[in-house]
Amino acid sequence: MNDKNRYRNTESMITHGNPSFQAAKEAGLMDLSVRGTGRGTLALPDGREFINTCSCSYLGLDSHPEVLDGAIQILQREKTMNLAISRLRVRLSAMDELEAELSRLWRAKTVVTTTASAASAGLLPLIASGHLLPDGKRPVLVFDKAAHFSMNLIKPICADETEVLTSPHNDLDFLEDVCRKHARVAYVADGFYSMGGAAVVKELLALQDRYGLFLYFDDSHSLSLYGTAGEGFVRTLIGGDLGPRTLIIGSLGKGFGTAGGAVMLGPGHHTDLVGRFAGPLGWSQSLTVPAIGASLASARIHGTPELAERQQALRANIRYFDERIPTRTRGEDFPIKVIEVGPEAEAVERSRRMLERGFYTSAVFFPIVPKGRAGLRIMLRANLAQADLQRLCDALRDVAAPVA
Numbered sequence: 001m002n003d004k005n006r007y008r009n010t011e012s013m014i015t016h017g018n019p020s021f022q023a024a025k026e027a028g029l030m031d032l033s034v035r036g037t038g039r040g041t042l043a044l045p046d047g048r049e050f051i052n053t054c055s056c057s058y059l060g061l062d063s064h065p066e067v068l069d070g071a072i073q074i075l076q077r078e079k080t081m082n083l084a085i086s087r088l089r090v091r092l093s094a095m096d097e098l099e100a101e102l103s104r105l106w107r108a109k110t111v112v113t114t115t116a117s118a119a120s121a122g123l124l125p126l127i128a129s130g131h132l133l134p135d136g137k138r139p140v141l142v143f144d145k146a147a148h149f150s151m152n153l154i155k156p157i158c159a160d161e162t163e164v165l166t167s168p169h170n171d172l173d174f175l176e177d178v179c180r181k182h183a184r185v186a187y188v189a190d191g192f193y194s195m196g197g198a199a200v201v202k203e204l205l206a207l208q209d210r211y212g213l214f215l216y217f218d219d220s221h222s223l224s225l226y227g228t229a230g231e232g233f234v235r236t237l238i239g240g241d242l243g244p245r246t247l248i249i250g251s252l253g254k255g256f257g258t259a260g261g262a263v264m265l266g267p268g269h270h271t272d273l274v275g276r277f278a279g280p281l282g283w284s285q286s287l288t289v290p291a292i293g294a295s296l297a298s299a300r301i302h303g304t305p306e307l308a309e310r311q312q313a314l315r316a317n318i319r320y321f322d323e324r325i326p327t328r329t330r331g332e333d334f335p336i337k338v339i340e341v342g343p344e345a346e347a348v349e350r351s352r353r354m355l356e357r358g359f360y361t362s363a364v365f366f367p368i369v370p371k372g373r374a375g376l377r378i379m380l381r382a383n384l385a386q387a388d389l390q391r392l393c394d395a396l397r398d399v400a401a402p403v404a
Contacts, residue, residue, distance in 0.1 A: 006156075006159070007152075007155035007156045007159060007164065008152070008153070008155065008156065013367045016366055016367070016371065017365070017366050017367045017368075019344075020344040020347075020348065020363075020365040020366065020374070023344070023345065023348045024348050024351070024363050027348050027349070027351070027352040028352065028355070029348065029351050029352060029355065029360075029363060032044065032360075033045065037049060040383070040385070040388075042360075049358070050355060050358050050359060050360050051358060051359050051360070051384075051388055051392070052360050053359050053360060053361055053378045053379060053380075053384075053392060054360055054361065054362045054377065054378070054379055055379055055381060056221070056251075056253070056254035056255070056379055057254065057255070057257055057381065058224070058225055058254060058255040058314055058335050058379065058380070058381055058382065059224055059225070059255050059257060059307075059310040059311070059314060059381070059382045059383075060257070060310065060381055060382050060383030061224070061255070061256065061257025061258075061298055061301065061310070062257040062258070063383075064257060064297075064298070064301065066297045066300070066301060067257055067258060067294045067297045067298050067301070068294070069297065070293040070294045070295075070296055070297025070298075071290035071291070071293045071294040071297075072290075072293070073293055074094060074289055074290065074292060074293025074296070075289060075290055075293065078092065078094075078289050080289055081288055081289055081290070082286065082288050082289060083286060083289075084284060085284050085286075086282055086283055086284045086286070087275075087282070087286040088275045088276060088282045091286060092289065092292065094289075094292050094293070094296065095112065095286070095287065095292055097296065098112060098292055098295050098296050098299065099111060099112055101296070101299045101300075101303075102262060102299060105229040105230065105231065105299065105302055105303060106227075106229060106230075106231040106232075106235060106262075106264055107231065107235070107241070107242070108235070108241075108242040108248070108264035108265060108266070109264070109265045109266075109267075109271065110262050110263065110264050110265070111262070111263045111265065111271065111274065111275075111281070112252070112260055112261070112262055112263075112287055112295070113249075113260060113261040113262070113263060113280070113281055113287075114260055114261065114280065114285045114286070114287060115251070115253070115260065115261045116150065116218060116220050116249050116250055116251040116261035116262075117150035117261070118261065118279075118280035118281065118285070119249040119261045119262075119263050119278075119280075119281065120150050120151045120154055120218065120249065121150075121153075121154055121279055121280050122274075122278030122279040122280045122281040122282075123216070123247065123249070123263065123274070123278055123281075124141075124151065124154045124157070124158050124188065124216070125154065125157050125158055125161060125279070126273070126274070126277060126278055127139070127141065127158075127186050127214065127216060127247075128141050128157075128158035128159075128161035128162045128164070128186075129161045129162070130162075130184075131273060131277070132214075132247065132273075132274075133184060133186070133214055133245075134244045134245065135184070137183075137184060138161065138162040138184075139162060139182070139184040139185050139186040139214060140162065140163045140164075140165060140178060140182045140184070140185050140186070141158050141162055141163070141164045141165070141185075141186050141188065142164075142165045142166070142167050142175060142178055142185060142186065142187045142188065143155060143164065143165070143166050143167065143188045143189075144166075144167050144169055144170070144187070144188065144189040144190070144199075145166055145167060145168055145169045146169040146170075146189075146190065146193055146195070146197075147188055147189055147190055147218070148190055148193075148194060148218055148220075150218070151188055151218060165178065167187075170197075170199065170200050172200065172203050172204075172207070175187060175204075175207060175213075176207060176211075179207060179210075179211035179213055180211075184212065184214070185211065185213055185214070186213070186214035186215075186216060187204065187213060187214070187215055187216065188216045189204075189215075189216070189217055189218075190217065190218050190219070190220075190221070191217045191218065191219030191220075191221070191222050191232060191233045191234040191248070191250075192219065192221040192222040192233055192334060192336075193221070194221060194336065195336070195338055195364070195368070195369060195377070196327070196328060196329040196332075196334060196336050196337070196338050197328075197329060197332070197334070198222075198233060198332070198334070199217065199234070201217075201233070201234055201237045202237060205237070205238070208245055208246070212245065213245065214245045214246075214247075215245065215246045215247070216246075216247050216249075217234045217246075217247070217248045217249070218249050218250070219232040219233055219234045219235070219248050219249070219250045220249070220250045220251035220254055220261075221251075221254060221255075221335075221336065222234070222250075222255070223250035223251065223252070223254065223255050223256055223262070224254070224255030224256045224257070224302065224307070225255045225311060225314065225335070226311075228307075228308070229302055229303065229307070230255070230256070230302045230307055232248065232250055234248050235248060235264065241266070241267065242264055242265070242266040242267075243266045243267075244266045244267055245266070246266055247263070247264070247265060247266065248263075248264040249261060249262065249263050249264070250262050250264075252291075252295055252298075256295070256298055256302075257294075257298050258291055258294040258295040258298050259287070259288070259291040259294070259295075260287045260291055260295065263281075310382045310383075311382070313382040313383075314335060314380065314381065314382040315333060317380045317381070317382065317384055317389055318333060318334070318335055318380050320386075320389060320393075321337065321378075321380055321389065321392075321393060324393040324397070325337065325339065325393055325396055325397070327339055328340070335379055335380040335381070336377065336378070336379055336380075337377070337378045337379075337380065338364065338369070338375045338376070338377050338378075339375050339376045339378070339396065339400050340373055340374070340375040341374060341375050341376065341400060342372060342373070342374065342375075343372070343374060344363075344365040344366070344374040346374065347363040347364065347365055347374035347375055347376060348363045348365075350363075350376060350399050350400040351363035351376055353399045353400075354376065354395060354396070354399055354400065357391075357395040357398075357399065358391070358395075359391075359392055359395060361376040361377065361378050361396075361400070362376065362377040362378075363375075363376060364376070364377045376396075376400050378392075378396075
């Protein structure tokens with residue numbers, strides 16, 4: 001029996017996907033080396049400037065003066081870039097301060113990691129082995145088909161611990177059927193998906209109440225964008241304590257505006273066990289010192305009215321865009337917009353023409369999206385000026401009309 005390619009097929013992915021990547025590179029859409037201008041644009045070596053409409057810094061906090069100053073001040077105080085030792089053994093007290101503040105803001109024990117991807121690499125095998133479940137027993141582990149690549153990448157490792165299944169996207173009937181057949185089930189999904197759309201969180205919580213379903217969410221794309229303290233889409237829908245059957249991770253390098261990842265743990269998720277056995281979470285890859293200082297500054301901003309002001313500015317830009325450009329997520333209050341154009345070559349060509357108009361838009365194609373559904377991906381931001389947003393929409397209407 002051939003057990004190869006049960007959870008991934010690298011040969012197929014490269015064979016079908018690499019020609020589009022190569023076409024994008026030849027069209028001048030990849031490997032761009034740029035410098036910042038300080039005017040909200042990026043400059044190419046030949047002097048051309050463009051606005052990056054693929055930045056995940058949705059609230060514009062990455063260039064906030066207090067965030068930048070936080071990175072500088074902690075460097076001057078600690079006089080090192082990194083302790084270069086596992087945080088399990090030695091860590092800066094500033095890291096404890098950051099985690100305490102995020103735990104207070106987001107109402108859950110929060111552990112900071114190097115990246116959200118590193119968090120998934122360390123945590124998902126511990127879920128598969130049952131060590132992060134309340135009864136300590138192995139669950140059947142179900143991945144949503146649209147779950148981010150950083151989580152799907154860990155499927156083979158999890159399959160060495162337990163049975164792994166893949167669910168059609170947001171298919172509650174499939175998931176409930178699995179819950180009926182098995183005593184314990186864990187489900188892996190995004191909160192907000194990188195190609196648009198959201199998890200059906202309320203319905204998943206209902207399944208959790210009914211069957212004891214364990215829920216693991218990567219909510220990277222909504223962290224800071226939702227909630228009075230920027231706790232994210234999923235956390236806002238869980239009103240009380242996080243509970244022992246839910247775990248949320250997210251990136252601090254998107255809406256939060258700095259670097260690294262964060263893990264929100266329920267009371268049953270033993271932090272000592274996570275630190276010791278969740279692989280990358282315990283290795284000598286701690287968050288760099290400037291990132292700690294910048295994150296402390298961003299956390300302070302998250303506790304002020306400025307957070308709501310930036311959230312509102314982002315929503316205003318989303319509404320303006322939705323009024324002018326039709327997409328599948330129109331009206332969903334979500335900053336990622338994908339304009340489907342069909343063939344991969346069309347996506348590359350239209351992205352090239354958008355760059356000529358002064359806007360970098362990401363051409364997305366297989367394996368990022370299904371074959372034949374290529375398009376342009378755009379990330380809206382709070383700090384995208386109204387005049388620039390209008391020019392962006394005008395250019396898109398001329399260059400990248402969506403498939404009917």
